[in-house]
Amino acid sequence: MAGPQTPGEFELIARYFAPIAGRDGLGLIDDAALLRPARGYELVVTADALVAGVHFFPDDPPASIGRKALGVNLSDLAAKGAKPDGFVLTLALPKGWTEDWLAGFAEGLGAMAGEGACPLIGGDTVSTPGPLMLSITAFGSVPAGRMLLRSGAKPGDIIAVTGTIGDGALGLKAHGPDRPAWVGKLAEADRAFLADRYLHPQPRIALATALQTHASAAMDISDGLVGDLAKLLAASKAGAEIDLDAVPFSPAARNAVMADPALAELAWTGGDDYEILCTVPEGEYPSLAAATEAVGLGFARIGRVTAEAGSVHYTEAGRSRTFARGSFAHF
Secondary structure, three states, rough: OOOOOOOHHHHHHHHHHHHHHHEEEEHHOOOOOOOOOOEEEEEEEEEEEEEEOOOOOOOOOOOHHHHHHHHHHHHHHHHHOEEEEEEEEEEEEOOOOOOHHHHHHHHHHHHHHHHOOOEEEEEEEEEOOOOOOEEEEEEEEEEEEOOOHHHOOOOOOOOEEEEOHHHHHHHHHHHOOOOOHHHOOOOHHHHHHHHHHOOOOOOOHHHHHHHHHHHOOOEOOOHHHHHHHHHHHHHHHHEEEEEHHHHOOOOHHHHHHHHOOOOHHHHOOOOOOOOEEEEOOHHHHHHHOOOOOOOOEEEEEEEEEEEEOOOOEEEOOOOEEOOOOOOOOOO
């Protein structure tokens, strides 16, 4: 007797992805989507690829992988001041995939799509002899000429970050299979908090309009505060003075650093934060801080933009600090 037949591509789409599609996806029965930006608005486009064993562990919960895949794209849109409009998904499934895995993935993806008001509008599903790979391209919209760039920082602007820094990088260590000794010194609640921050990015979509209104430059922190700040300053042809003691740590991250002080550098450079790094004119800072507080987020002033392009002066406990490696790099 023959075993159960593996569903085909179109059946998979109808079963798992059509239910989370938006109207611009045309029911996922066509070979393209149709976006309709409002009059006076422009499209913002961002894309991220995730590969098993590089961006997530192959045995991570499939719902977590789905949430993260879309969450990192929504984080990019938020940093541009854009309202999410929809996304397309390319999913390359390896040998041995199961419908249970796909159902969990679609559940997590759909939950993030609902929270971010960013429906699925199209994509492609293929097989691969290699590891699981997926890529999302997300679309957002901003009033014409109002997209928030990396290149807008001006000398005298305040440098600030949302939320807390370092949780994702520390969470990777707390969640991964090769856990260092310091992980065992943490309370279970701290380990769980850090792992959750790694597994489930929290895109700051609620701040998009306020950032667009008050900030001069912004980007999300995906590869590490130190390295991403360098990218923003390079685009703005500016420098900075940064007080590392002002960089906000969560209680769990502080406990980790107390267990191993060397972890402070990992927190500053490790990435996976998906918080917003922005520059703000002095006069606009109170309004943006109030808007951040109104959505339940912390907002910390960590430094100031200077005129000397490429020069970043870090201080810790009043002493100068340098970094040999500023951020995560694929190559």
